[in-house]
Every structure is written in C-alpha cells, then in structure tokens.
Amino acid sequence: MSEMIGINIAAILTLAIYSFLYKDNFLYKTAEYMFVGTSAGYLLSVAYNNVIFPNVYLPLQRGVKTGDASEFLVLIPTILGLMMLTMLIPSLSVLSRIPISYVVGFGAGAGAMAVIQTDIVPQINATIMPILPLTFANINNLIVVIGVVCSLIYFFFSTEHKGLVFGTGSQIGIIFLMITFGAQFGTTIMGRVQLLINRGYFLLGDWLHLIK
Amino acid sequence: MGKVLEFFKTLDRRIIFLFIAIAVVITLINPMYLEINISKNARTYIKVLDSINENETVIVSFDYAASGEPELKPMAYGILYRLFQRKAKVIMMGFWDQGPSLADNTVKQVIERFEKDYPDRKIVYGKDYINIGYKAGGFTVIINMSKAIKEIFTADKDGAPISDFEIMNKIDKLSDIKMVFALTGGNNGLLDIWLPFARQQYGIPVAGGCTSVSAPQFYQYMNSGQLSGLLDGFKTAAELLKAIELPYTDPETKKPANLLTKEVHKIADVQSIVHLIIMIFIIIGNVTYLYEKKYSKQQ
Amino acid sequence: MFLRKTLPLLICFFCGVFAIVGFFSAEGTAINTYYEKLAKWNSIIAAFAMLLGVGNLIRVNFIKITRNHHDKIYCAILIASLLITATFGILGGVYPTKIDPANPQLMDFFKNKCAYIFEYMMKPMQSTMFSLLAFFVASAAFRAFRAKSFEATILLVTAFIVMLGRVPIGTSIWPGFAGISEWILSTVNMAGSRAITLGAAVGATAACLKIILGLETRYLGGE
Numbered sequence: 001m002s003e004m005i006g007i008n009i010a011a012i013l014t015l016a017i018y019s020f021l022y023k024d025n026f027l028y029k030t031a032e033y034m035f036v037g038t039s040a041g042y043l044l045s046v047a048y049n050n051v052i053f054p055n056v057y058l059p060l061q062r063g064v065k066t067g068d069a070s071e072f073l074v075l076i077p078t079i080l081g082l083m084m085l086t087m088l089i090p091s092l093s094v095l096s097r098i099p100i101s102y103v104v105g106f107g108a109g110a111g112a113m114a115v116i117q118t119d120i121v122p123q124i125n126a127t128i129m130p131i132l133p134l135t136f137a138n139i140n141n142l143i144v145v146i147g148v149v150c151s152l153i154y155f156f157f158s159t160e161h162k163g164l165v166f167g168t169g170s171q172i173g174i175i176f177l178m179i180t181f182g183a184q185f186g187t188t189i190m191g192r193v194q195l196l197i198n199r200g201y202f203l204l205g206d207w208l209h210l211i212k
Numbered sequence: 213m214g215k216v217l218e219f220f221k222t223l224d225r226r227i228i229f230l231f232i233a234i235a236v237v238i239t240l241i242n243p244m245y246l247e248i249n250i251s252k253n254a255r256t257y258i259k260v261l262d263s264i265n266e267n268e269t270v271i272v273s274f275d276y277a278a279s280g281e282p283e284l285k286p287m288a289y290g291i292l293y294r295l296f297q298r299k300a301k302v303i304m305m306g307f308w309d310q311g312p313s314l315a316d317n318t319v320k321q322v323i324e325r326f327e328k329d330y331p332d333r334k335i336v337y338g339k340d341y342i343n344i345g346y347k348a349g350g351f352t353v354i355i356n357m358s359k360a361i362k363e364i365f366t367a368d369k370d371g372a373p374i375s376d377f378e379i380m381n382k383i384d385k386l387s388d389i390k391m392v393f394a395l396t397g398g399n400n401g402l403l404d405i406w407l408p409f410a411r412q413q414y415g416i417p418v419a420g421g422c423t424s425v426s427a428p429q430f431y432q433y434m435n436s437g438q439l440s441g442l443l444d445g446f447k448t449a450a451e452l453l454k455a456i457e458l459p460y461t462d463p464e465t466k467k468p469a470n471l472l473t474k475e476v477h478k479i480a481d482v483q484s485i486v487h488l489i490i491m492i493f494i495i496i497g498n499v500t501y502l503y504e505k506k507y508s509k510q511q
Numbered sequence: 512m513f514l515r516k517t518l519p520l521l522i523c524f525f526c527g528v529f530a531i532v533g534f535f536s537a538e539g540t541a542i543n544t545y546y547e548k549l550a551k552w553n554s555i556i557a558a559f560a561m562l563l564g565v566g567n568l569i570r571v572n573f574i575k576i577t578r579n580h581h582d583k584i585y586c587a588i589l590i591a592s593l594l595i596t597a598t599f600g601i602l603g604g605v606y607p608t609k610i611d612p613a614n615p616q617l618m619d620f621f622k623n624k625c626a627y628i629f630e631y632m633m634k635p636m637q638s639t640m641f642s643l644l645a646f647f648v649a650s651a652a653f654r655a656f657r658a659k660s661f662e663a664t665i666l667l668v669t670a671f672i673v674m675l676g677r678v679p680i681g682t683s684i685w686p687g688f689a690g691i692s693e694w695i696l697s698t699v700n701m702a703g704s705r706a707i708t709l710g711a712a713v714g715a716t717a718a719c720l721k722i723i724l725g726l727e728t729r730y731l732g733g734e
Contacts, residue, residue, distance in 0.1 A: 051348050100731070102526050106352075110352075123436055123709055143699065145702075148705050174662055190483060194424070195282050232645065278637040313605065313629055352550035484678040484681070
C-alpha cells in the first residue's frame with residue numbers, strides 16, 4: 001500500500017518537473033524547492049548518522065565510560081567544526097577562518113601531490129611510447145604523441161602561434177581538440193538520454209504498467 | 213522552399229521535446245531488441261572481475277547520486293552479480309551521501325536475482341557483503357583507510373559495530389583489499405579520490421565505472437595503466453551484463469548466468485532511436501543553415 | 512588582524528607543508544602518524560562543513576520569508592521539506608530498517624520515513640531534474656550545432672560517428688561505426704583529453720602552491 005502511494009507521489013513529482021518543458025509554473029517551482037529541501041535534509045541526516053554520531057559522539061561516550069584520554073582527542077576537530085559554524089553568526093565569524101584555513105591548507109598540500117602523481121607524471125610517462133617500426137599500434141602511439149604535443153602547443157600562449165612549430169603545431173592541436181569535444185558531445189547525449197529513459201521507464205512501467 | 217526554411221528557422225523547441233518524448237514512449241512499449249555487441253572495454257572488465265578469486269575482498273564504491281543511477285546501476289548490478297559468482301567478499305561504501313542508499317537498493321535486487329539463479333547459494337549480509345556507509349572528507353578517508361579501516365568506519369550503515377561482522381575479520385587496512393571498483397557520477401570519487409590515493413599512493417588496483425558524460429576524460433587513465441578497467445557509461449554497462457549472461461557458466465555449479473538483459477535491450481533501443489532523432493534534427497538544422505547561406509548569396 | 516589574517520595563513524601554510532611532507536613519509540614514522548591524524552580530523556570537519564552549508568541554506572531562505580520576497584511560499588516549502596527529512600533522518604535513520612511489531616520502540620515512528628522520502632521523492636525529483644537536459648541538449652544541438660567552419664565540421668562529424676558507434680542502431684547501419692568510435696575515443700580523444708588534463712594539472716598544482724604560500728587568499732574572502 002505504502003509502495004503504491006509512493007509510486008503515485010513519485011509520478012506526480014516527475015510530471016510536475018516535466019511541466020517546465022511547456023513553461024515555468026507553480027508545480028515545477030514547488031517540486032524544485034522541495035527537491036533542494038529534501039536533498040539538504042538528507043545530507044544533514046547522512047552527515048549525522050555516518051560521521052558525527054559514530055566518529056564524534058561514540059568516541060566521546062566511550063571516553064566518558066572508560067576514562068581513556070585518547071578518545072577525547074576527537075574534541076579538537078569537533079571544536080574546529082563548531083568554529084566553522086560560527087560563519088553563520090557575523091559577530092563570531094572570524095573564528096571560522098581557523099578551520100577553513102586548516103581544511104584548505106591540508107587539501108592544497110595533499111591535492112598538489114595527488115595531481116602531480118596522478119595527472120602529470122604518469123600521463124607524461126604514458127605519452128613516451130615506441131613509434132617505430134610503423135605497425136598499427138605504433139601508428140596509434142604516434143597519433144597520441146602528436147595529439148598531446150600539438151594540443152599543448154595550442155594552450156601555450158606565451159608565444160605567438162606562427163611558424164612551423166607553433167603555427168602548424170597549434171593548427172593540428174585545434175583539430176585534435178575539436179575531435180575531443182566532438183567525442184564529448186557524442187557521449188554526453190547518451191548520458192542525458194539515459195536519465196530520460198529511466199523516467200520514461202518509471203512512468204510507463206512502474207506507474208502505468210504499460211511495459212511488459 | 214522559403215516557407216520550409218522559415219518553418220525550421222522558427223521551429224518551437226517544444227516540438228523537438230514532443231518528438232523525443234513520443235520516441236521514448238513508443239520504443240519503450242514496442243522495443244526492437246537490436247543486437248548489442250561486446251566491446252573491448254567490456255571484455256577487459258570481465259577479465260578484471262574474473263581475476264578476483266574466492267574469499268578475496270574487494271571494495272565497490274558507490275560514488276554517485278540518483279542522477280547518475282540510470283547509467284551506473286546496471287554496472288553495479290553486473291559487477292556485484294559477477295563478484296557473487298566468483299564468491300568474492302564485497303565491501304560497499306560511498307563518498308557521495310546518496311551512494312550507500314543506492315548500493316543497498318541495488319544489492320537487494322542482485323541478491324534476489326542471484327539466489328533465483330543459484331538456489332544452493334545464500335548471500336549473507338556481514339559474511340559475503342557489507343555496506344559500511346558514507347564518510348565525509350574524500351581523500352582523507354583513504355589516508356585513514358590505509359592505516360586502519362575499522363578506525364574510520366567504526367560502524368556499518370545501520371550503526372552496528374563493523375568488527376562484529378565476519379567479512380571484516382581479515383581486513384585491517386586498505387592493502388588487504390584486492391581491488392577497488394569505483395563507480396562515479398562525477399570527478400569526486402574515481403578521479404579525485406580513488407585514483408590519486410588508493411591507486412597511486414597506496415598501490416591498490418582500481419577499476420572504474422563512469423557516466424557517458426565524463427567517459428572521454430577517463431580513457432587516458434586506461435591508456436596509462438592507472439585504471440585496470442573502465443565501464444564508460446550505459447553502453448559498456450549493457451555489454452557487461454550481456455557478457456556475463458552469455459558464455460559464463462559457474463565452474464562449480466555449471467549453471468549459466470541469467471541476467472535481465474531484456475530490460476537493458478529495451479533501454480538500448482530507446483537510446484538508438486533518440487540518438488537518431490537528435491541527429492536528424494542536427495542535419496535539418498545544418499541543411500537549413502547551408503540553404504539559407506546559399507539563398508542569401510544568390511540575393 | 513592576527514586572528515583575521517596572520518593566524519589563518521600560518522595554519523594554512525603549516526597544514527599544507529605537513530600534508531606534502533606526510534605524503535612522502537614512511538608508514539610507522541611519527542610524521543606519518545600525525546599526517547593520518549590530521550586527515551582523520553579533516554574528515555570530521557568536512558561533516559561540519561556540510562552542516563554549515565545546510566545552515567546557510569536555511570538562513571538565506573528564512574531571510575527571504577521574513578522580507579516578504581515573492582518566492583516566500585517556495586522558501587517555506589524548502590525549509591519545511593528540509594526539516595521534515597532531517598528530523599526523520601536523524602531520529603529514525605537514513606536507511607530502511609525492520610521494525611519488530613512485537614517489540615515496539617519509542618523511535619519506531621521515525622524509522623524508514625527518511626528512506627521513503629529518498630526513494631519516492633528525492634530520487635525521482637533528482638533524476639527528472641537532470642533528465643530535462645536530454646530535451647535541452649537536443650534543442651540546443653538543433654539550433655547551434657552548425658558546420659560553420661572547418662573546425663566545427665570536424666566536431667560535428669566526430670560527434671555523429673561517436674553517437675552512432677555507441678548505440679546498437681549505429682552498428683546495425685554499419686558495423687564499422689563501433690570500431691571507429693572506439694578508436695576515436697581511445698586514441699584521438701585520449702590525446703586531446705590528456706593535453707587538457709596536463710594543462711589543468713599544472714594550473715592546479717600552481718594554485719595549490721599559491722594557497723600554501725599565502726599568495727592566494729580568496730578562501731578568506733580575498734583579504
């Protein structure tokens with residue numbers, strides 16, 4: 001019974017959002033704001049149930065019971081977290097700068113290392129490939145090498161794009177980039193259409209039972 | 213010709229919307245069951261899944277929200293089904309708040325199907341699989357998992373102590389995990405968390421799954437060998453399901469797998485038709501443009 | 512001034528350098544232990560950052576209601592749906608649980624409600640919201656995807672080949688589409704994507720270093 005009610009609610013909300021395709025209206029806006037509200041409420045619940053309760057409340061409770069001082073270390077990030085919330089109170093918001101700088105600093109340090117070891121070193125390594133003798137695999141390697149180098153030349157704005165290296169190189173680079181963007185457009189369509197099919201499947205199948 | 217040109221130039225976008233909606237409805241109700249061919253990416257993925265042996269533990273990370281589910285759920289379905297066939301132990305988790313809920317939903321359907329296909333097998337929570345829920349903090353969670361998984365994930369998604377489950381007996385740190393299957397609806401997951409930290413820093417093999425939208429950017433990581441396998445959107449997800457269903461027979465039970473590819477076929481058919489319609493509209497737009505250019509030159 | 516700028520910059524510098532040093536530290540060393548500790552704290556602070564986001568959402572919408580903004584009804588709907596979901600989620604849990612009718616509990620009323628909201632409201636609304644893009648992509652492609660130049664024609668032709676190669680009807684028309692599409696994605700597209708990634712990665716590394724060195728302070732409001 002509750003499943004049937006739920007399916008009807010979901011169908012009404014789906015149609016309310018699709019009504020936007022005709023024009024913006026009250027039903028769409030209601031669903032839109034409801035979506036933002038439920039999503040934020042859900043995020044809050046997950047953050048509480050999966051992080052704050054097991055990683056903050058339970059260690060503190062254990063610390064109180066057992067007297068183990070190490071359990072109270074969790075108070076440090078908790079206080080920092082609470083300081084972050086002071087951003088909502090203008091008179092105290094200066095305190096929020098401390099946890100923010102902590103998170104940003106740590107993220108920047110680890111992030112820089114992550115980028116270097118994921119996107120820079122291995123990607124350059126993978127571009128150093130055999131190109132001779134000219135087998136099918138090696139021709140592909142050659143295309144990749146030319147593509148990467150020429151596309152990088154296109155992004156090199158310190159020199160005017162003229163001459164054999166920078167002029168022709170950037171022209172070839174544009175062709176590679178256009179193919180890349182074309183491929184991205186081609187795959188994007190599938191992703192968006194898949195969502196549409198999912199809703200169509202729900203409306204025609206789960207709701208109206210028209211799909212056998 | 214001028215009238216036709218004017219008609220297409222001023223075509224209300226709602227007519228295009230209507231065409232697409234009608235195409236979806238008609239094709240879903242009357243599918244054509246076009247042939248799905250298995251690509252190299254799907255074949256590689258099957259090999260990756262088959263490299264997992266009995267009792268080896270893997271992580272399946274559900275780093276997506278409801279908006280990515282239509283593409284990523286078929287992948288998760290295929291991966292979990294195959295892992296259960298391989299008798300692997302599965303730890304499910306998520307770096308997106310909705311991930312563990314979506315994982316729960318998917319695994320229930322997989323188990324229902326699996327136990328129908330293999331009546332002598334029972335998939336038990338806590339023994340064969342576990343859902344350890346969501347954690348905030350992204351890469352910092354991986355850093356902690358590298359030292360002690362049970363310290364950061366103290367409880368499963370329902371709050372039960374994680375150490376109480378049999379599946380976690382031999383798992384202390386990330387290095388005890390054979391492989392990570394990261395299904396990601398954006399960059400936050402496979403690209404920003406699992407690849408730089410689990411794969412690059414701690415050397416755990418990572419196989420990915422992504423939506424079609426972000427697929428092109430992941431090919432470079434396959435080429436560099438950073439990813440062990442890649443499912444790039446619904447296309448390869450459908451192929452994976454078909455590949456699992458087709459030739460595989462469980463080595464012990466000698467039974468073939470039996471997945472719901474009928475539903476997958478229907479969806480692939482709608483994809484085909486909507487793609488065609490969009491292409492036709494692009495062609496019409498271009499013909500109109502070229503004709504208009506020629507017409508204005510003549511005048 | 513010290514609390515507003517100097518201290519945050521010092522903390523940022525210390526944490527950034529520590530994250531870099533910790534990254535290279537061997538397991539079991541003191542630096543590595545503290546690196547993991549800082550990472551763990553970061554995870555908890557991240558959860559509070561979510562609370563901040565939600566708190567800010569409530570504040571902004573509450574202000575709109577009190578100022579009699581023309582969207583006030585919708586703002587009220589947003590706050591109400593947020594509070595209802597959060598109440599059920601925090602008091603009853605997020606995931607579906609079994610309720611034992613023989614052993615009723617005080618919190619039973621709140622259980623499964625958040626999961627129900629997720630399954631029948633949030634999920635369909637989110638999927639539908641994003642699926643609208645299918646319609647708009649089609650309409651935008653019709654209006655703007657024109658072979659106006661050589662480069663645009665390359666883009667168009669590639670898009671067509673990839674689209675046909677990724678759906679069964681494409682291979683039914685000509686089996687070669689799948690192979691060409693796969694080749695484009697794994698070779699030519701890969702080369703272009705790699706160049707974009709390399710460029711972005713160098714930029715990201717520079718930005719991270721600027722933050723650590725205090726040359727970039729926009730996260731403190733640009734002061």
